Amino acid sequence: MALRFLYITTTALLLLNSAVNAQQDEIQYQVISMINQPDTSMVVMVDDQQYPLTQSSESRIVYTGSAPVAQSGYQYAKANGNSILEHEPFTRQPVESDTIYEFYNRSHNSWEIPSVPSLYDPLYNRIDTELHLEGQMGTIHIYGNASGMDHMHANILDDITVITNMTYIRGNDLITFQNTEIELAGQSSKWIPKLSYNVKISKDDDSDLYGYRRLKIRALGMDPSYIRENMVYKALHAAGVATSQFSYVRVFIDDHQVGLFGLIEQYKNPWLRNEFDNGNKDYQQGNLYQARAGSDIIPGYESDLGYIGENETLYGAGQYKIKEDPSEGEPSFRPIMDLTRFLANGSSHDVSEWEKHFDMEALLRSLAMEILLGFSDGYFTLANNFYLYQNGLDSEQFVFIPADVDTTLGLTIVKMADMLSGNYSTFPGFNMRPLMPQLLQVPELKERYEHLIQQLSLHVVTPDVFDSVIDATVNMIRQDVEWDMRLPKLSTFDWSTVPPFDFGPEGAMYPLDNETITDAMSRTEPITFDMAVNGPTGSISLAGVKEYIARSNKAIKSFYNL
Ligand SMILES: *[C@@H]1O[C@H](CO)[C@@H](O)[C@H](O)[C@H]1NC(C)=O
Ligand SMILES: *[C@@H]1O[C@H](CO)[C@@H](O)[C@H](O)[C@H]1NC(C)=O
Ligand SMILES: *[C@@H]1O[C@H](CO)[C@@H](O)[C@H](O)[C@H]1NC(C)=O
Numbered sequence: 001m002a003l004r005f006l007y008i009t010t011t012a013l014l015l016l017n018s019a020v021n022a023q024q025d026e027i028q029y030q031v032i033s034m035i036n037q038p039d040t041s042m043v044v045m046v047d048d049q050q051y052p053l054t055q056s057s058e059s060r061i062v063y064t065g066s067a068p069v070a071q072s073g074y075q076y077a078k079a080n081g082n083s084i085l086e087h088e089p090f091t092r093q094p095v096e097s098d099t100i101y102e103f104y105n106r107s108h109n110s111w112e113i114p115s116v117p118s119l120y121d122p123l124y125n126r127i128d129t130e131l132h133l134e135g136q137m138g139t140i141h142i143y144g145n146a147s148g149m150d151h152m153h154a155n156i157l158d159d160i161t162v163i164t165n166m167t168y169i170r171g172n173d174l175i176t177f178q179n180t181e182i183e184l185a186g187q188s189s190k191w192i193p194k195l196s197y198n199v200k201i202s203k204d205d206d207s208d209l210y211g212y213r214r215l216k217i218r219a220l221g222m223d224p225s226y227i228r229e230n231m232v233y234k235a236l237h238a239a240g241v242a243t244s245q246f247s248y249v250r251v252f253i254d255d256h257q258v259g260l261f262g263l264i265e266q267y268k269n270p271w272l273r274n275e276f277d278n279g280n281k282d283y284q285q286g287n288l289y290q291a292r293a294g295s296d297i298i299p300g301y302e303s304d305l306g307y308i309g310e311n312e313t314l315y316g317a318g319q320y321k322i323k324e325d326p327s328e329g330e331p332s333f334r335p336i337m338d339l340t341r342f343l344a345n346g347s348s349h350d351v352s353e354w355e356k357h358f359d360m361e362a363l364l365r366s367l368a369m370e371i372l373l374g375f376s377d378g379y380f381t382l383a384n385n386f387y388l389y390q391n392g393l394d395s396e397q398f399v400f401i402p403a404d405v406d407t408t409l410g411l412t413i414v415k416m417a418d419m420l421s422g423n424y425s426t427f428p429g430f431n432m433r434p435l436m437p438q439l440l441q442v443p444e445l446k447e448r449y450e451h452l453i454q455q456l457s458l459h460v461v462t463p464d465v466f467d468s469v470i471d472a473t474v475n476m477i478r479q480d481v482e483w484d485m486r487l488p489k490l491s492t493f494d495w496s497t498v499p500p501f502d503f504g505p506e507g508a509m510y511p512l513d514n515e516t517i518t519d520a521m522s523r524t525e526p527i528t529f530d531m532a533v534n535g536p537t538g539s540i541s542l543a544g545v546k547e548y549i550a551r552s553n554k555a556i557k558s559f560y561n562l
């Protein structure tokens with residue numbers, strides 16, 4: 001009797017269950033795809049049955065629709081009425097519940113990427129953010145002001161800001177921003193047809209992207225490996241210094257597929273409070289200066305931390321730019337003048353005096369990384385691409401922050417062999433800039449610097465750590481790199497109107513290497529993706545990324561007998 005009862009209840013439960021299942025059988029399929037052809041629509045083919053998808057009201061590059069849970073698999077396709085025009089060349093594994101926003105013609109939604117273990121704890125209190133999720137890629141659609149964007153793409157040397165809409169899609173998230181300001185980023189970034197962008201999310205409706213409002217969309221256009229910036233930010237993070245992190249995004253602008261880009265944080269508010277005080281809205285920030293090189297810089301006034309006298313105005317001649325104002329009071333160049341005055345006689349001061357003026361761990365770790373990662377456009381070489389942050393309101397102490405790390409890891413305009421001697425003194429510009437010759441005369445600082453170079457080389461900038469990270473990353477982006485390389489580029493600027501670039505007086509200010517630059521300029525055959533990742537390339541202006549890390553590591557080991 002009991003058995004019989006059990007049998008009946010179990011059967012009833014099973015029946016009930018399958019009834020519920022039958023109702024749950026339909027799930028939502030969601031795919032990102034840009035269709036510009038008329039009479040074409042997206043469908044999902046579930047176990048070879050077609051189900052229509054409709055354009056989402058939230059984004060016109062998203063198609064959604066319900067269809068049964070697949071038994072054997074599903075794939076997305078483009079169709080005209082009932083006839084399939086093309087379909088994904090692979091089958092997706094069945095899923096039991098609504099899909100995330102999948103990307104048309106990409107076989108995986110996420111990847112396992114090994115992490116780069118941190119050698120040191122972070123020096124500051126960075127906010128916990130989902131802006132960059134390891135092994136995932138976002139999609140950005142900039143739309144709604146095509147004429148403004150076209151105008152900007154045709155007039156790249158003008159400072160144009162376009163007000164437009166932007167959607168960010170990743171995983172289950174689809175976030176739309178109105179009145180977003182877009183401008184072209186960089187100086188040399190504009191010389192290539194694939195452009196980089198700065199994004200400013202409007203403050204209007206209190207919106208942000210995982211806590212950030214100011215972002216950079218980096219073209220990665222000078223780097224045929226597409227991984228340099230990604231790897232450098234990972235290495236800097238492992239060294240515990242203040243820095244942006246990095247994630248990949250697929251970018252669409254109006255009706256154009258634009259390709260694979262890097263998303264990084266712009267060092268603009270709310271970045272400082274996010275990086276230094278866990279996003280605390282009451283954080284009291286100091287001045288933030290960007291140090292820059294360029295044809296407008298007067299020789300003798302490079303942003304090399306040199307002392308140029310007691311006239312504050314001279315520090316604002318273009319070499320240092322105030323990027324963020326202090327929370328209270330007026331922005332000023334006085335703090336940076338005070339810093340350089342100290343540094344001018346730095347060798348006569350002890351460590352505790354240095355510490356008052358500079359966060360020394362941040363400085364020494366960052367400058368050790370310039371050596372190990374081969375920054376060819378950083379502090380030593382071009383007195384460029386770093387920020388100096390006054391560490392809180394009215395603070396006397398500065399924080400050195402590396403930035404824009406695209407010309408690194410063997411992509412160079414200075415002599416690569418001198419970067420890879422294992423002897424930091426031969427690094428191009430090392431003794432040209434006033435900081436190190438002073439700093440290294442303080443024995444404890446010299447010892448700490450050499451210790452950091454050795455430890456960071458042994459435990460971070462080494463093939464033992466990076467080769468597996470690089471392999472997994474290359475695997476993740478390969479389909480997108482192929483896509484990116486096929487796409488037309490958006491710059492319509494006519495370069496024939498501009499006279500050829502002239503190094504002029506810069507030649508004397510910077511340790512540029514004519515042979516290296518000539519090599520870079522005369523490259524006729526592009527270096528392939530795999531070659532650019534692995535090397536050896538045989539080129540003096542561009543090494544493979546793995547090749548460079550191996551050579552850097554080997555040079556340090558042999559110089560210090562490690
Ligand atoms: C952004 O989207 C809103 C809502 O769709 C629209 O009203 C507005 O005109 C768009 N703005 C721009 C600059 O395209
Ligand atoms: C498009 O951007 C331009 C700036 O290039 C701006 O003047 C214009 O208002 C924007 N159009 C819309 C519809 O927001
Ligand atoms: C500081 O330098 C600026 C720019 O060269 C100059 O105009 C100004 O007179 C100088 N001020 C003083 C007090 O010398």
Ligand SMILES: *[C@@H]1O[C@H](CO)[C@@H](O)[C@H](O)[C@H]1NC(C)=O
Pocket residue numbers: 307341342344345
């Ligand atoms: C550096 O020290 C020397 C000798 O004490 C002094 O004459 C000079 O003014 C100092 N320079 C600065 C920038 O403080």
Ligand SMILES: *[C@@H]1O[C@H](CO)[C@@H](O)[C@H](O)[C@H]1NC(C)=O
Pocket residue numbers: 423424425426
């Ligand atoms: C490192 O390079 C510097 C500058 O070329 C040189 O003076 C020094 O002797 C080198 N050190 C060693 C140990 O080779």
Ligand SMILES: *[C@@H]1O[C@H](CO)[C@@H](O)[C@H](O)[C@H]1NC(C)=O
Pocket residue numbers: 086105479482
């Ligand atoms: C789909 O991806 C494959 C492999 O990356 C590529 O060869 C093919 O051209 C892509 N098809 C479309 C329609 O993008």
Ligand SMILES: *[C@@H]1O[C@H](CO)[C@@H](O)[C@H](O)[C@H]1NC(C)=O
Pocket residue numbers: 514515518
């Ligand atoms: C740089 O190299 C090129 C080609 O090797 C040569 O023609 C030119 O004279 C060199 N310029 C300088 C400043 O050395």
